[in-house]
Amino acid sequence: MWSYFANPHKFLRLSDWLAPAFYALGAACIAYGLWQGLWVVPKDEYQGGDIMRVMFVHVPAAWLAMASYSALAIASFVWFVWRHELADIAAKAIAPIGAVWTAMCLSTGSIWGKPTWGTWWQWDDARMMSVLFLFFLFLGYxxxxxxxDSRQKAARAGAILAMVGAVNIPLIKFSVDLFTSLHQDASVITADGPKMAAVYLTPLLVSAIGHSLLFGGLVMTRMRTEIRQRRIARLHSRELEAL
Amino acid sequence: MSAAPILAAFRQSLVEAWARGAGALLPLGFLGGAAVLVPLGIGSDGEMLKAVGPGIIWVALALASLVTLERIFQSDAEDGTLDLWLQTGAPVSAIAAAKTLAHWLSAGLPLALFSPLLALMFQAEANTALLVNAGLYAIGSLAFFFWGGVGAALSATVRRGGLLISLIALPLYVPTAIFGALAMSGGPGSAGAPLFLAASTLFACAVAPYAMAAALRLAAD
Known part of the structure; x- marks a missing residue:
């Protein structure tokens, strides 16, 4: 199955129309989510009033932070086992984009946290800590x-590190949970938020789909760029050989 | 396959660590220096030092592993020793584990054994808990060295790899740091923490050698 997707030509042909479609659909979904979130949805005093509207960016960003590291680990694994170049191209493309969404999750979380919890950063919140270490995994990668110094070496080293990070994530998550559960002061955040009303849930899900589509589109565009850059490099070297 | 190459790698690392001047004293000097800076930096209030002391020693141990690990595989990759290790036919993961273990014996274990003295300087009570803590430091630092070894193997061919190692290893150090600090806090939930610490170290010992082996094969290419 992997081999079918491993063909760069097929990928270029597929992404030629799929990436623009992702952009268009993603923009529409994000626009709908923002419009609903900023103007239509009633504010929730319990979650800090108008500031809770940041949720429609923050929660999709958190979802994408985790999804993008999973995608990075899977792509690395596929490259490491089957050596499909496209998987490495995907891993290379995912890392910076995933890091940006992780940073977005952290920063919007801070902005939400300051007025509601009175602090930019809470060391004993498990989710903050987990996302922070996820961010560091991206940076290290x-x-x-x-x-x-060479593409092949970068691919191999990156794949090893991404897989080591992936097997460590459950342990990191567990230790952070243990660390934070000891602090009694859980007043800053309720277990899973109040039962969310549909009026919030629908725009949130649409926004999450929109962010995912935008992410997919960006990854495809970066992959296309990388494929073309490699082709240019190959053409250059062929030209040099002909001299 | 014989165990000879693995023993040779172990012996080589130990000898190298001892041959260069001060041997195990050098990491001790580092730990002492780092620990002495802390009261100068944050003030000499006894209660505060008592509270932060165990944590400072954990941080110093993590730093000591990072600083000393930079050269562990790099010199082997540069002078061709690594290629010879790969040709012996012995499992590379075992050689990497032996080298890391030797490294821990010369740079990690002395620090752990030295920790009661530092703890006293941080106003800890002089009782048997200090010896228990020394054992916890020893167990925890082994995990630091194994995960740090993965970073060192991955950056074996990179110039100025030391900074890279710390960025790579930082997220991997988290469980050990948390379990270790928890085990010494004496607070609620600390009863099981030494076991978690030991478990995470065993996990590192089981997983890290294979990652190191893959990275070393890459460095030799």
Missing amino acids: MALRAAM
């Missing part, structure tokens, strides 16, 4: 790739 990108730094390692950038430090390698």
Whole structure:
């Protein structure tokens, strides 16, 4: 099955129309989510009043932060086992985009946290800590790739690190949960938020779909760029050989 | 396959650590220096030092592992030793584990054994708990060295790899740091923490050698 998707030509042909479609649909979904979130939805005093509207960016960003690291780990694994170049191209494309969404999750969370909980950063909140370490995993992955002197080495080193990170994530999550559950001060955040009314839930889900589509579109565009850059490099080297 | 290459790697790492001047004293000097800076930086209030002391020692141990690990595989990759290890036919993961273990014996264990003295300097009560804590430091630092070893193996061919190692290893150090600090806090939930600490160290010992082996094969290419 992987081999079918591993063909760059098929990928280029598919993404030629799929990426623009993702952009268009994603923009529409995000626009709907923002419109609903900023103007239509009633504010919730319990979650800090108008500031709770940041949720329509924050929650999709959190979802994408986790989804993008999973995608990175899967792509790395596929490359490591089957050596499909497209998987490495995907991993390379995902890392910075995933890091941006993770940073967005952290920053919108801080902005939401200051007026509602009275603090920009809470060391004993498990989710904040987990997302922060996820961010560091992304940074380490990108730094390692950038430090390698050849594409092949960058791919191998990156794949090893992404997989080591992936097997560690459950342990990190568990330890952070244990760390934070000891602090009695759970007043800042209720277990899972109040039961969410449909008036919030629908725009939130639409917004999450929109962010996912935008993410997919960006990844495809970056992959296309990378494929073309490699092709250019190959053409250059062929030209040099002909001289 | 014989165990000879693995033993040779172990011995080489130990000898290298001892041959360069001060041997195990050098990491101790580092730990002492780092720990002495803390009261100068945050003030000499006894209660506060008592509270932060165990944490400072954990941080110093993590830093000591990062600083000393930079060269563990790099010199082997540069002078061709690594290629010879790969040709011996012995499992690379075992060689990597042996080297990391030797490294921990020369740079990690002395720090752990030295920790009661530092703890006293941080106003801890002089009782047997300090010896228990020394054991916890020893167990925890082993995990630091194994995860740090993965970073070191991955950046073996990278110049100025030291900074890279710390960025790579930081998220992997989290469970050990949390379980370790928890085990010493004496607060609620700390009863099981030493077991969690030991479990996370065992996990590191089981997983890290294979990652190191994959990374070393890459470094030798």
